[in-house]
Amino acid sequence: MLSPLAHREPDLAAPHHLLLGSDLHGVTRYAGEVAAAAGAPVVRDVGDLAPGVAAHLHVTDRLIHRDPSVAAATVESLSQHVQLTVTLHDVPQPTDGPGFGARAAAYGRMVRASHAWATNSWHEHALIERWCAADARGAVIPLPVFRTPVPVGDEPAGQSEPVLGVFGFVYPGKGHQQVARAAAALRRAGTPARVRVLGGAAPGHDDEVEAMLRNSRARGVPVDVTGRVREADVTRALRGVTVPVVAHRNVSASGSLNSWIAAGRRPLVRDGAYAREMAELRPGTITLFDDATLVPRLEEAVRRPAGTWTSADTDLGPGLEDTAVAYRAWWASVGA
CATH class of the missing domain: 3.40.50.2000 (Glycogen Phosphorylase B;)
Incomplete structure (x- = not known):
């Protein structure tokens, strides 16, 4: 469920959001939520983006292609067509196993190709700096949480077996x-x-x-x-x-x-x-x-x-509204 802010009319001051893949994919679904909350126009096909337009992509290499180098090349090509900002998801780290090196190289290429980039945590930002693109500087905009309404009568029941x-x-x-x-x-x-x-x-x-x-x-x-x-x-x-x-x-x-x-x-x-x-x-x-x-x-x-359990008055922020405000401020600061 999206917050009321998610129903705002598209605002051409916000960059177009390119949504790739199925909405069942968590990254694609989240990209759609951010776009709706920020009032950003949504496109599903790169061909629908006019040359030079500001565009934002929530990206994980696996969403684009199984081969990280191909995913990176796709982002590089896109960055030559539009003014591209990206949010990096599933950031590579050594525990990825044998594919780590290829993924780290691909994320470095995507960082260098983008006009500006962001991660969802300082932890991920540090991983990018250490393993993918030394001395790169991006923004950090945490994933939002907003409390899910609980249906009436949906109180937890005791269980004989935990x-x-x-x-x-x-x-x-x-x-x-x-x-x-x-x-x-x-x-x-x-x-x-x-x-x-x-x-x-x-x-x-x-x-x-x-x-x-x-x-x-x-x-x-x-x-x-x-x-x-x-x-x-x-x-x-x-x-x-x-x-x-x-x-x-x-x-x-x-x-x-x-x-x-x-x-x-x-x-x-x-x-x-x-x-x-x-x-x-x-x-x-x-x-x-x-x-x-x-x-x-x-x-x-x-x-x-x-x-x-948490109580109903526990602060779960930042929420989706806060995320939309943070993204709009960031895009404005980088001229997107």
Whole structure:
């Protein structure tokens, strides 16, 4: 659901927003939300952009092409046609594995090709500077959160078996396996925990789901994999687990974390630079854990489930309205 600001009329002072790919992709969906909230004209085809016009692109290499170098070349070509600003998503970091070098080089090319660039966190900004484009200077505009209205009568119900919930695509490093291992530890200690995966396999990672289910069965841990959750059902699904967990190891900016917070949850989040940045940005909305403390944090959350919720008066800002204001100020400052 978008805020009332999202319904403003298009404002030609805001750069055109080029939306690539399916609206089911998180980056594309977010780009559309920002465009609507900022009053920016939206185009779906590069051919609809007049030469020299100001344009903004929310970009992750995988949204454009499987080969990072091809994705970078596409952005370079676009930058020669329009005055291009970009927001970089899924910023490369060494934990990406074998593809890190190619992705880092591609993001460096995209930074150098753009008129101006932004990330969603200072953590990502630092990654760009360190690995992709030394001495580059971009803006930081955090991902927004705005509280999701809760349907009347949709209060959480007690559960005989605590459910540990992980939201989003399943892929290596997302933390599903660790959460299942933690559930096994809880069960050995007498707490009959189970795992609910709110999502399905990321493209090309069906084997990760199969491995998770196989390993979980061997440990005696029940695991439910829902597949993709419809947008209309997300809030109810996120409010329907006992303990929300955000366990991915290489997080740089997390839409799934913001979804938990928007639904009124206070998730357990793996400690790291980004997690600490978000804890400072939105005090009282997350609980940090590391490898040594996940099981104790889960035990505490099961004993005191109220600690996995935020109150209605908790400040979740910045919200979408704040994000739109920040983008418009940034575009004005760089002449976009």
